[in-house]
Amino acid sequence: MIYITRKEHFNAAHKLYNEAWSEEKNDTIFGKCANKNWHGHNYDLFVTVKGNINPDTGFVVNLKDLSSLITRDVTNILDHKNLNLDVKGMFAMPSTENVAIFIWNILFPKIKEMGAELHRIKLYETESNYVEYFGE
Amino acid sequence: MIYITRKEHFNAAHKLYNEAWSEEKNDTIFGKCANKNWHGHNYDLFVTVKGNINPDTGFVVNLKDLSSLITRDVTNILDHKNLNLDVKGMFAMPSTENVAIFIWNILFPKIKEMGAELHRIKLYETESNYVEYFGE
Amino acid sequence: MIYITRKEHFNAAHKLYNEAWSEEKNDTIFGKCANKNWHGHNYDLFVTVKGNINPDTGFVVNLKDLSSLITRDVTNILDHKNLNLDVKGMFAMPSTENVAIFIWNILFPKIKEMGAELHRIKLYETESNYVEYFGE
Amino acid sequence: MIYITRKEHFNAAHKLYNEAWSEEKNDTIFGKCANKNWHGHNYDLFVTVKGNINPDTGFVVNLKDLSSLITRDVTNILDHKNLNLDVKGMFAMPSTENVAIFIWNILFPKIKEMGAELHRIKLYETESNYVEYFGE
Amino acid sequence: MIYITRKEHFNAAHKLYNEAWSEEKNDTIFGKCANKNWHGHNYDLFVTVKGNINPDTGFVVNLKDLSSLITRDVTNILDHKNLNLDVKGMFAMPSTENVAIFIWNILFPKIKEMGAELHRIKLYETESNYVEYFGE
Amino acid sequence: MIYITRKEHFNAAHKLYNEAWSEEKNDTIFGKCANKNWHGHNYDLFVTVKGNINPDTGFVVNLKDLSSLITRDVTNILDHKNLNLDVKGMFAMPSTENVAIFIWNILFPKIKEMGAELHRIKLYETESNYVEYFGE
Numbered sequence: 001m002i003y004i005t006r007k008e009h010f011n012a013a014h015k016l017y018n019e020a021w022s023e024e025k026n027d028t029i030f031g032k033c034a035n036k037n038w039h040g041h042n043y044d045l046f047v048t049v050k051g052n053i054n055p056d057t058g059f060v061v062n063l064k065d066l067s068s069l070i071t072r073d074v075t076n077i078l079d080h081k082n083l084n085l086d087v088k089g090m091f092a093m094p095s096t097e098n099v100a101i102f103i104w105n106i107l108f109p110k111i112k113e114m115g116a117e118l119h120r121i122k123l124y125e126t127e128s129n130y131v132e133y134f135g136e
Numbered sequence: 137m138i139y140i141t142r143k144e145h146f147n148a149a150h151k152l153y154n155e156a157w158s159e160e161k162n163d164t165i166f167g168k169c170a171n172k173n174w175h176g177h178n179y180d181l182f183v184t185v186k187g188n189i190n191p192d193t194g195f196v197v198n199l200k201d202l203s204s205l206i207t208r209d210v211t212n213i214l215d216h217k218n219l220n221l222d223v224k225g226m227f228a229m230p231s232t233e234n235v236a237i238f239i240w241n242i243l244f245p246k247i248k249e250m251g252a253e254l255h256r257i258k259l260y261e262t263e264s265n266y267v268e269y270f271g272e
Numbered sequence: 273m274i275y276i277t278r279k280e281h282f283n284a285a286h287k288l289y290n291e292a293w294s295e296e297k298n299d300t301i302f303g304k305c306a307n308k309n310w311h312g313h314n315y316d317l318f319v320t321v322k323g324n325i326n327p328d329t330g331f332v333v334n335l336k337d338l339s340s341l342i343t344r345d346v347t348n349i350l351d352h353k354n355l356n357l358d359v360k361g362m363f364a365m366p367s368t369e370n371v372a373i374f375i376w377n378i379l380f381p382k383i384k385e386m387g388a389e390l391h392r393i394k395l396y397e398t399e400s401n402y403v404e405y406f407g408e
Numbered sequence: 409m410i411y412i413t414r415k416e417h418f419n420a421a422h423k424l425y426n427e428a429w430s431e432e433k434n435d436t437i438f439g440k441c442a443n444k445n446w447h448g449h450n451y452d453l454f455v456t457v458k459g460n461i462n463p464d465t466g467f468v469v470n471l472k473d474l475s476s477l478i479t480r481d482v483t484n485i486l487d488h489k490n491l492n493l494d495v496k497g498m499f500a501m502p503s504t505e506n507v508a509i510f511i512w513n514i515l516f517p518k519i520k521e522m523g524a525e526l527h528r529i530k531l532y533e534t535e536s537n538y539v540e541y542f543g544e
Numbered sequence: 545m546i547y548i549t550r551k552e553h554f555n556a557a558h559k560l561y562n563e564a565w566s567e568e569k570n571d572t573i574f575g576k577c578a579n580k581n582w583h584g585h586n587y588d589l590f591v592t593v594k595g596n597i598n599p600d601t602g603f604v605v606n607l608k609d610l611s612s613l614i615t616r617d618v619t620n621i622l623d624h625k626n627l628n629l630d631v632k633g634m635f636a637m638p639s640t641e642n643v644a645i646f647i648w649n650i651l652f653p654k655i656k657e658m659g660a661e662l663h664r665i666k667l668y669e670t671e672s673n674y675v676e677y678f679g680e
Numbered sequence: 681m682i683y684i685t686r687k688e689h690f691n692a693a694h695k696l697y698n699e700a701w702s703e704e705k706n707d708t709i710f711g712k713c714a715n716k717n718w719h720g721h722n723y724d725l726f727v728t729v730k731g732n733i734n735p736d737t738g739f740v741v742n743l744k745d746l747s748s749l750i751t752r753d754v755t756n757i758l759d760h761k762n763l764n765l766d767v768k769g770m771f772a773m774p775s776t777e778n779v780a781i782f783i784w785n786i787l788f789p790k791i792k793e794m795g796a797e798l799h800r801i802k803l804y805e806t807e808s809n810y811v812e813y814f815g816e
Contacts, residue, residue: 013174032216038149040176058503080168095330194775231602285693304760312720352712367466421557421582440624448584488576639738
């Protein structure tokens with residue numbers, strides 16, 4: 001059993017704003033992140049996959065294939081987008097936590113089809129904040 | 137003559153879209169950056185100041201003062217903002233080039249008042265792209 | 273269950289010197305780290321917290337609160353200090369291992385009060401050396 | 409129980425090429441990595457060791473000793489080498505996965521002799537790709 | 545006048561070996577870099593271009609075009625290659641200095657055609673060594 | 681003419697405290713940096729040398745020699761030291777500015793003897809603050 005990680009990235013706008021709350025409460029809880037006109041981030045995404053090594057290739061998965069999958073099914077729909085407005089299926093508040101779970105749910109079945117298992121989504125919102133999700 | 141640099145950062149939304157052009161031409165020139173609903177970045181800002189060393193302190197400028205100035209007059213108006221909508225005085229397209237010049241124009245006279253000279257604004261939009269402006 | 277990490281930092285002086293040993297033995301074991309007049313480091317501290325997501329906020333914990341807690345109870349007492357002389361309660365040798373455990377002991381109960389659980393303290397002494405402590 | 413990590417690095421040439429396959433198949437699977445005349449990387453190696461803290465030193469292991477061990481038994485035989493041609497005992501395809509296991513097998517018994525336990529080999533081939541091996 | 549920089553990278557094998565010298569002299573001068581069977585690096589390439597800002601776009605040059613140019617004319621011929629064997633026109637010893645000049649000579653006329661001026665090639669061979677060339 | 685840079689590092693303690701001033705004034709000007717019991721940093725040092733390329737080697741200077749020189753004459757006397765107490769010839773306040781000039785004065789004549797010219801000392805005190813000195 002070995003673990004391999006591929007780093008990708010995307011740049012997106014979002015805001016954290018709970019429509020069920022007053023503007024004042026949004027300001028108290030979310031601070032500057034509640035700015036009505038959005039703000040944005042360079043997100044760094046680390047996808048970790050685990051499995052056995054194929055003796056013919058020395059690979060758990062072919063990183064070219066893993067990178068293509070992430071590009072096609074994840075970064076294509078998040079990169080240079082507004083996470084609140086543009087992303088179909090992003091029902092929840094686009095906090096880093098919820099974006100990480102959103103990505104997990106897309107990739108988990110697809111990586112199974114590649115013969116490996118998704119182990120972890122690690123998502124940096126800034127160089128000081130990151131989230132890890134293991135599907136538990 | 138010695139040069140000292142302070143790094144600060146801000147997170148903002150923007151888009152690159154020329155209203156005088158068709159949507160098609162905007163897409164051709166700006167690609168994903170023209171997304172109507174915005175996208176965003178973590179900007180890293182490096183402010184370089186030059187001057188002589190004060191023998192009492194060993195400093196060109198006191199970095200506490202330089203950092204306070206940048207926070208008060210630059211990052212407070214750019215951080216967690218929409219560069220197209222929220223920033224008074226940002227008349228031009230908020231490309232990295234124009235944001236760097238915008239920051240230069242704010243800081244140049246203020247650093248003069250501190251007894252030093254602004255040498256360079258270096259602004260990273262992503263870890264792969266940065267702009268430098270020397271006021272020339 | 274999701275994990276969120278906040279990075280903070282502090283700059284401190286210390287030395288590694290066992291008073292029960294001869295100077296010679298200290299030199300053999302600790303090398304340059306035993307220098308009587310101290311040396312120092314820029315420490316990077318990563319605090320990882322785990323818990324469930326609050327559906328109103330999308331957060332495990334509010335990072336503003338987590339950052340304020342770390343600043344008030346950890347970096348305020350370690351930053352720009354001498355770890356051997358200035359830090360009340362640092363009974364043991366201020367190796368990276370012991371400083372990590374010291375920080376864990378401060379934060380563990382406070383993070384419980386925030387409704388989450390401290391998962392890991394990761395402390396870099398230099399970019400080539402870091403320690404991880406999970407409270408076990 | 410605490411975990412300590414030491415970072416080292418080595419620069420090496422390699423290629424990924426399965427002699428049992430046609431050139432065409434090698435190109436399809438390995439792409440540019442199959443270039444006959446080799447290519448190369450700056451590898452970053454993170455060795456994580458776990459154990460109890462020695463109260464006399466505050467250390468799990470003395471990092472000077474750990475670093476010397478890695479230099480003598482790992483980087484000396486990999487640094488500025490061709491992983492396919494120069495490394496005795498590298499029987500398998502020198503993918504990042506296999507190089508990580510190769511390093512694990514060298515270090516595991518030696519770290520046991522130091523009174524600690526090897527926990528993880530983490531090996532970066534590029535800043536976008538890394539492998540982790542835990543000996544399982 | 546403003547300066548914009550684009551980062552790209554390539555991974556390559558090379559050796560430093562002067563055929564006019566004895567093996568012994570090569571070892572003395574080049575040390576491990578003279579290994580007959582090659583070694584390799586992850587090269588980070590920073591291309592800095594200067595010019596005036598186009599008021600319609602806010603750009604000195606369109607970074608999509610600059611990136612395509614570097615990919616097509618530079619990294620396509622260096623990435624996953626052996627710098628001594630595979631690169632047509634690399635007449636000189638493939639030291640970082642000479643590779644930087646090789647890249648300058650390719651890009652200088654092409655960037656002129658884009659309406660800007662190449663200012664600097666900055667090439668990292670490792671994170672501890674880099675070369676800068678300004679065409680002088 | 682080409683420029684080559686070598687990165688080295690050292691870890692040291694210091695304080696910023698002007699003995700001619702009251703404790704109060706020291707606190708006002710230097711803040712936490714005036715802590716009597718010292719604090720410390722991981723300093724990153726970038727030494728840039730310029731010259732012509734030797735056609736036999738492809739080098740401006742042999743980086744092995746440059747690195748040995750910096751280790752022997754600079755980092756050996758600064759690493760794991762107290763910059764105020766342990767460093768002979770450090771007459772001035774050990775601000776980053778003054779340490780950079782101190783290093784310049786040591787290296788300038790030695791690099792001349794190697795047949796090249798010292799161009800710049802760049803010294804990071806933290807990842808947010810650095811100084812550059814060009815000998816002017």
